[in-house]
Amino acid sequence: MQRWILHVDMDAFFAAVERLDDPSLVGRPVIVGGLGPRGVVSTASYEARSFGVGSAQPMAQARRLCPHGVFLSPRHGRYEEVSRAIRSYLAKHSSLVEPVSLDEAYVDLSDWESPEDVAAAVHRDLPRKVGISCSVGLAGNKLLAKLASEAAKPSGLRIIRPEDVDGFLRPLSVERLWGVGPKSARRLNERGVRTVGDLQRADAGVLHTWFGAKLGGQLWRLSRGEDDAPVVPVREAKSFSQEVTYPEDVHDGELVVAELRRLASAVSSRLVEESLLARAVRLKVRWSDFSTQTRQVSLVEPTDDPEVVADEVVALWERRLPEEGKGVRLVGVGLDGLLPATFRPLSLFGSRRTA
């Protein structure tokens, strides 16, 4: 049976929500992200992108590139709200909706008689429904559907029919494929493999020699647009947390940091067990006078890496308000914005962070 998978991706989502709520921002370069000294850009509107601003860039650099931009802190609660509206709209079209992030989802349309009409309807009606434009890709699997929506950005609709797959893939550069990061791409380029078409022409045996049987085989399949990953509907986002209450107030900051690292590791192991990634890390501190502080940070890339979680929570601890003379009664580490880990990029040359 021919599968049909839709990939929907809202355009410049955080910036678009800010504009929805404040129309005076329409047409201006809007940059949403951390505004502190170590902040990074989460989302830049297309106007800001034309100045070279992009996600994951240090905010200081974005300010240099686009000094007249409008710089805003993210309002995650509001983005979650719009995200829920998007999901409930998509749920009308299929019981198989897999959210990948707040503004991206896969929808399995294989049961529809005319998936192309459904894709066109989503592309037309979703922006009317939520007030934000989206890009939509429709193809025979997730890999191709995502590449299709990328090709349609911003605000387009792209359908890749089975007979179009090769023509669509061949000219793309290899790093557009999942799991081919900049480092992997460089290693392929050094061997004369620059486009997906080059990769298709590479002999399967040669790919095995270069990358090992498993990854070589994966590359061979990806280059042909083959992917049989199912659309996995997700339970409602939940959060994990663990905390420790001390029998006596603790005044030793190093002890607290060690405890936070232990909690981070314990709570992260639940992510791995349940194949989830966290989008945000939370610190909770209760002081000896029973006042309680909670601090949260959003991650640029969702993670299940205990070290990343520990570093973030320790950084939150180090930025806490100075609580002179107060001891610590309780510390807790929480993980929020949980997502299925099905979409972690394949790793060809070690972890993504080192790529």
Ligand SMILES: [Mg+2]
């Ligand atoms: Mg998006």
